[in-house]
Structure formats: C-alpha cells, structure tokens
Amino acid sequence: MGGAKKIENGSLTISGDSIAAVGPAASVPTDGARKLIDARGRVVMPGFVNCHTHIASNMLLRGLLEDVQLFEWLQTMWQLKRNFDEETLYWASLMGLVEMAKAGITTFNEHFDAYRVEPQIAALKTMPLRATLGYGFADRGLYAPITDWSWKALHSFDDKVSRHHRTGNDRVHVGLSPHSPYSCGAEMFKLVREVADAHKVVIHTHLAEGPQEVAYVSETYGTTPMQWVYSLGFLGSDVTAAHCTQLNDDDIRIMAETGTKIAHCPCCNAKLNSGTLRLRSVREAGVTVGLATDGPASHNSLDMFQEMKFAGMIHKDKTNDVEFLKTGELLEMATTGAAAAMNRPDTGKLAPGMKADVIIVDLDKPHCLPVYGEAAALVYSARADDVVTTICDGQILMEERALPGIDETEIRHRFREGALALRHRSLD
Amino acid sequence: MGGAKKIENGSLTISGDSIAAVGPAASVPTDGARKLIDARGRVVMPGFVNCHTHIASNMLLRGLLEDVQLFEWLQTMWQLKRNFDEETLYWASLMGLVEMAKAGITTFNEHFDAYRVEPQIAALKTMPLRATLGYGFADRGLYAPITDWSWKALHSFDDKVSRHHRTGNDRVHVGLSPHSPYSCGAEMFKLVREVADAHKVVIHTHLAEGPQEVAYVSETYGTTPMQWVYSLGFLGSDVTAAHCTQLNDDDIRIMAETGTKIAHCPCCNAKLNSGTLRLRSVREAGVTVGLATDGPASHNSLDMFQEMKFAGMIHKDKTNDVEFLKTGELLEMATTGAAAAMNRPDTGKLAPGMKADVIIVDLDKPHCLPVYGEAAALVYSARADDVVTTICDGQILMEERALPGIDETEIRHRFREGALALRHRSLD
DSSP, rough: TTTTTOOEEEEEEEEEEEEEEEGGGGGGTTTTTTOOOOOOEEEEEEEEEEEEEOTTTGGTTTTTSSHHHHHHHHHHHHHHHTTHHHHHHHHHHHHHHHHHHHHTTEEEEEEEESSHHHHHHHHHHHOOEEEEEEEEEEESSGGGGGHHHHHHHHHHHHHEEEEEEEBBBTHHHEEEOOTTTHHHHHHHHHHHHHHHHHHHHOEEEEEEEHEEEEEEHHHHHHHHHHHHHHHHTOTTTTTTEEEOOOOOOOHHHHHHHOOEEEEHHHHHHHTTTOOOOOOHHHHTOOOOOOOOOOOOOTOOOOHHHHHHHHHHHHHHHHHOTTTTTOOHHHHHHTTTHHHHTTTTSSSSSSTTTTTOEEEOOOOOSTTTTSSSOOOIIIIIIIIIIGEHHHHHHHHTBBBBBBOOTTTHHHHHHHHHHHHHHHHHHHHO | OOOOOOTTTTEEEEEEEEEEEEGGGGGGGTOOOSSOOOOOSEEEEEEEEEEEOOOGGGGGGGGOOOOOHHHHHHHHHHHHHTTHHHHHHHHHHHHHHHHHHHHHHHEEEEETTTTOHHHHHHHHHHHEEEEEEEEEEEOGGGGGGHHHHHHHHHHHHHHHHHHHBBBBTTTTTEEEEEOOOSOOHHHHHHHHHEEEEEEEEEEEEEESSHHHHHHHHHHHHHSSSSHHHHHHTSSSTTTEEEEOOOHHHHHHHHHHHHOOOEEOHHHHHHHHOOOOOOOHHHHHOOEEEEEEEOOOTTTTTOOOOHHHHHHHHHHHHHHTTTSSOOHHHHHHHHHHHHHHHOOOOOOSOOOOBBBBEEEEEEETTTTOSSSSOOIIIIIOOGGGGGGGEEETEEEEEEBBTTTTOOOOHHHHHHHHHHHHHHHHHHHH
C-alpha cells in the first residue's frame, strides 16, 4: 500500500529483534518457529511511528483545560508542573506507553518539555517501546524559571548520553530538545548544535509553530524562525522540527537544503489555531515529513489513525483538491515517513533486516466493512481499537488486545489517582 | 454537560419506552426494577442522534473510491447502484445499524438516496433503532434515470405513509427527501411541499452543498440554492437541510425566518472539498444545527465521536478562535441539537417523559484518562468503542459491547460477501 507494496497471503518471520523474512507465504519458511501467530484475514503492517510527542508531562494535562487561550493554558500548566513528582510522572509515562502500544504505535519521539526524564526511562523498561528521548532546554520568556537547570543539563549532557543512549537493546536513544525560537536564545541553539555534533545525537525542536512565534522572532531578530536558526548554524539532517505551520518559500528552500525534517501534527495545529503546514510545497521541495500526535495536552489522543484521517480531510479541504494526499501516502507518513523524520530508519517498514516493529490490524469490523482496499480502510475507517497485536523489537507487547505481564487496571488506577491528587494540590 | 447539567452519582429509571425519572440516586427510587444496570464510574448520556445519513446504499460504497473527483465517483456509484439487489441491501442496512448501535447512535435521519427502502425497513425490525426514513426523489442531470420512478413514488406517497409511518412503537417515521436543487426541478420541490403538508411528514434534503451547486443554480435560476427553494415555498421548520456550506447572509436570514434546520457534516464536507458551514453565523441567527455523519460513501464512519472532535478542531481553526465551540456545545449538537434538527424532539435528552434512548460510556481507558471533565473526555478523547451499552426505546441493543439476539459474525459475513459480489458483477 502506498509506496509499499501489498502482499496477499504473506508471511513474516522474526529472528531476535529483527525481521528475518517477509513475502508470499510459500516463499517464507516458518518451520521450527518458536511461536506462530495466525493473522489470516487481517493486515500485518509496520508499527506506527509517532515522531513528535510529550508523554510524561502531557499525560497529566490531557483535557484539563479545553477551549481556552494559550496564555491561560500555559499558566495552569506551569502551576501543575511545579508540583510534579517522580511517582506521578512514572505512572503517567507508563499510561502513555500503554495507550500507544494499544494503538499500534511502536516508536515515538519524545520532547521532554524540559522535565525530568528518569520516570519515563523507568516506564520504558516496563513497556518497552522504541523511543528517542529529547532532553528539553529553554531560557526565555515563560520558560525562564528553568534557565539554570537547562544550562547545567546541557553542559553535563555527556553523562546522560553515556547512561541512557542506545540502551535497551538500542531501543532507547537520547537526543537534544531546545524548546523553540521564542523560548531559547541564540547561545543555547549554538551550544545544542555543538553538543549534538560532539555526541552524534539527534535534535528535536518546535519550529515555526504559530503566528505568535513568527511575530516574536521578527521583532527580536528581524527574520523568520527558520532563517534565524539557520543563521546560527543549527539546522541539519539530524534535526526534527515539529509543526512548521508558518513557512515562507525561503524557509522551505532552507529546510530542503539542510535536510531538516518535519513532524507534522495536523490535529493539534487545527485545535490550537496554529496554522496549517504547506504540505504539498514541502513535499515537492523534497522535505521529509512524518505524522505525529503531539502531546495529549494539546491534542488529547496518542492515535495515529486519527492523525492520518484528519490530515487527509484537512489537506483536501485546504488545497481544494480531493486527489491530494492519497491513502497510501498517509500510511507512509505515519510509518516510514515518520521514522525518517525522526532519524530512526531501522523501523517503519516491513523488510528483512528492519527492526521487528510489527502490528496486526483486524478490519473485519462493522465500521470497516466492506474492505475494497486495505489502505482506504486503514486510513478512513479503522480505529486504534482495531489493532489486535503489537510487536516491538521482536517482543510481543500486545496480543489479541491483552498486554502480557502488564496490570493495566493497576496502572489506570495509579495514574488516575495521581493525576487527581496533583490537580488538587496545584489548583484547588 | 453543555446546556445539560451533569448529575454526580445519578440514577435513571426507564418505564416502557420512556425515561421515568432521572436525578441524584437518592431521589430516584429503583425498588422493584426488573433489571438493574450498574454504571458506576461511567457516563450515562443520551444516545447520539445522526441527523443526516444514507445507510442502505452507502454501506456498499464505503472506501470503494478514495481520492478521486466527484464525477468519477458518481459514475462508479451508479454502475453499482444499477445492480443493487434486495438481499445485499438488507445485509448492508443491517450492518450499518449494527455499526451505529455499537457507536452509541440511537436515532438517525435516512435520506434514501432515491433507492429501495424495504430492505432497510426489514433491517430495522432486527436492529430497532429510531429512524426517520426520507424517500428520495430526483429528476434532473445524473439522476434523470429515476425521473419516472420518482414522480410515481411521490404521487403514491400516501401508501408509504399508511404502511410505514409511525410504526415500530412510533420509532420509525417516514418523510420526503427531494435530492437537491441541482437534481430536482421546481415542480418536484413544489409537489414535495404539498405532499408534506397533506401528510404532515418531515422533509430532508441536501442544500447549498458545494460550489458546483451554487454555480448551477445561479446559471439556471439566477439566485442561490436557498433563495430558489424559498421562492418555491419549500422551506419551513419541517425541513432538514444537509450541509449548507455555501450560505450568504440573506440565505442565513431566510433559514432563521422559516425555521429551516441544518444537518452539519464537517468530516464529509472537508474530505470532499465542499466548503465549510458558517457555524457561528447560523447559530447566532438562531438556526438549529445538529451534527451528522453523512453516508459511509462520502465520509466512511458512522461515528459521532469523530464528528464532534473534527467539528471542534476545524471550526477553531477556521474561525481562528480557540474559544469557539466548547466541548459542551459539541455534545449538544450531537444529541439534543441533532434531534431538533431532524424534528424528533422526543429523543436526545435525559429527562422524564423523553424516549428511553440512553447510552453508557466507559471513560476508564488509557486514551481517556485522566478525566478532569467528562465533556472534554467525551469530545476529544473517547472513541466509539468506548460505548459499552446502548438502549433505544427502552430496549437494550448492546450491553457490555455484546448485541443480544444478533449474530454479528453472520451479518459481517453476509455483508462482506454481498458487497464483493456486487462490485465484481458491476465493475470487473
């Protein structure tokens, strides 16, 4: 489907953490397999890749404030964040990982939103998804309270790299996440580039997210957000830029020239009035684009089915072209494209040697039938609950909707109680 | 929530087909109840009302052609429709009813799209939802092949009224559904108005759906679609107009003055580039607006959760106002508002004397937690699969996701096979 080709009656074998073979059943030997999963009548596809999100902190903010202006939202958020504790963050992180595993997301790109990462690293041991964890830094505006912490963390980044980078059988990577052009100064962007080059880790930031940012950067630096960070030598193929709803033609040319990638979050951008990515233009310029959910505080759902469907609808509407963004392209942007956008090219595709990040989707549901074509059914009819099995790094995280070794009831209970207590002590 | 008020620890009792009492548990006696449903920790709310759809025919077209221009789509659709048979339409209708019941939709407004209604009436005996069935008529353009049939059906409409109207304990109503200003001439709109007045049945049509329709009506009649049908004496408070994406200020004034109602289908309108309803303006003018899914051929999902969420996102984006369309208003538009928009005021609300159309939603799910407020969780986090129990007209259609007396596997099988055979004999 899409760029990928569909195999009818196929088989796929996994050896260790990788895909050993995939092809027509007759050509893929399965003798001696330790475990067989019968996926007849179902779709076997790459696990979804969510190339921009904030799990740990954002899970605690989902649905807390809807329909309000950004400033009110940010103030409330900071009141809560002041009171975050490690245990609550652990259960929040674990709940987010469970939500993603149940929705068929096997890889995600975390922007830590400038907060403590240890609880999420612990949660990733319990629910082992593939992740790149970007350490968040900022030193301007509303984010000024974390200036000292940010510089210290940047200067001691080698500790984090040596402790967590490429751990968990190489599932967990770490990276650098300067927050944005309105919350980080020039010196911070420059140092992030130096540290990234020194440690060979990726960068994940917010760029050109909305009109307010454009106005701030124009006033302060006399240019666009993209051109400003470019002038600092910050951009490159190791940078994932979330949002990019405010790009002019020069910005797009710079992204293409530097190989900078885009994490496109259509639901969040619409809901928060941030603008709309010029998707056709950036793709035509050759910029890599992946779909992403953003954090549950801004869009509420860690659900790539919703992002694919909403992206299809909103871009057809805004380009006034029903032929734009075909179902296969949307699937690609949610898997291979998103993997490329976060520089994890070893996932998002079913091929020998790729990481065994595989999901099975059951389309034999009232809301999906008839299935004239799998791509259309996956993009416009299927829901996250239709994912029956999720495999990451060769490990079964979910089988027939059950999570082996995970006590979901306990996690829900702990998370719910922790979140309500946090709100109580922060806001009431 | 929304206009409605939330009751913590409430009880609701049903007597026959109606709600007997609803309020704080202590004030609602439940002694002697024949059946008790424990909904602790869950949300009890009115069943969703889908005030514009096409089940019977459209179920067979879902996902068949995506990403193509309207004309190609219509031609293929007509090739299939030519070969529709009663049995396939029965299983298609039943599958659609099952999909809606499982998604918490208890009432729907069917526009028959000019096709045979008997299979759907049969299906409504097996899966007894509340419905208004609009008999479709047309005599212009692509729809010319059904001109003779349409006039005959209009002239003999009294038979249909006497046979099906207010049957099934008043669950099933019939109505009149002229297709649209580009597919029905003036004489047909005038006769529909006469027949509706004579039989006191409602009218359900497509109006101002897209730029093509506006261009056609302007060229042919020198006015707007809304003003043209108004000049024919067609509009009134018994008319549900689907879409209305192309309204000028005078059109809106006319709708308010005549009490004409709007079925708003945000997903379908975006996906097909039909334009966007001026929701704020029509609401400010006092026009009643309900949400609807349209048929699965044009938007794919009979799912009011998706319509609420998409409506919230797209209208915040297009009005550039994050405070517009609050979660409570979206819930209202999917229940009470949609019931009003299809002139079925006896449903869509939990109050004594209202029809017992009630659903129970389980928000204790990873993707919904934490629940700081039920309205936000229902609109932006919950999915159709979170509906656990569906009651319509006092009858339990679904309990803990199981459909008593329904063999869903058989229905899926028959529907799937019928659809694939139909496509084979029509298109291959």
